[in-house]
Amino acid sequence: MKNILYISSSARKYNDHKPQHQSISRMLGKHFLNELSADLPDVEVVHRDLSIHQPAFIDEAFLAAAFEKHSLSEEQQQILAASDLAIKEVKDADVIVISSPMYNYGMPAVLKAWFDLVIRVNQTFSFDLARGDKPLLPILSGKSVVLLASWGECEFKKGETQHHLNHLSSHIEQLSPYLGADNFYEIASEYQEFNDQRHQDSKQKAIEDTIELAKLLKAKHVTGH
Secondary structure (H helix, E strand, O other), X not given: OOEEEEEEXXXXXXXXXXXXXXXXHHHHHHHHHHHHHOOOOOOEEEEEEOOOOOOOOOOHHHHHHHOOOOOOXXXXXXXXXXXXXXXXXXXXXXXXXXXXXXXXXXXXXXXXXXXXXXXXEOOOEEEOHHHOOOOEEEOOOOEEEEEEEXXXXXXXXXXXXXXXXXXXXXXXXXXXXXXXXXXXXXXXXOOOOOOOHHHHHHHHHHHHHHHHHHHHHHHHHHHOO
């Protein structure tokens, strides 16, 4: 494992020395990266903080350039430059880590904007009408995608009572094959709005699960199994 792409999207920051109003998803991301990069001196981590460097929303000019079938004009190349860089970072990554809170039962707008830049025809997926009603096919493969999430309520995980309301995890899992994911992992801290013992227990378990998953992926990518 040589390259880790870390995408953080919370509007809140995280600081070890500030006990309140801190981003839990960023905290999990820090624990994950610390463990994943430990004892791997050559690993490179590319961190894209979407709350600081917010991706532009796609527009008509972007779509025209992305679907252009002939040579791109200089203006079109400039329009796609941010997308090209984001796609290159995805292609180069062995592991893609996404830390995100749940906002209004879905992903933050900046994270959706990043996905819209990255998932692009002939770059991360192919489109062929010969495939019938399912013309899209992911191009990339061989990667692991990890979602480290936080939400204020509870019971949003698979098999739980409010999973149907969880448009954060389900959306990212659906999109992860277009990032090249052969494996998708999710860890979440719950009950943040309640700020009670259940929240403390859930947060601690999420930290422990995050560290264990990092150890697992590190062993997997080092051994190749």
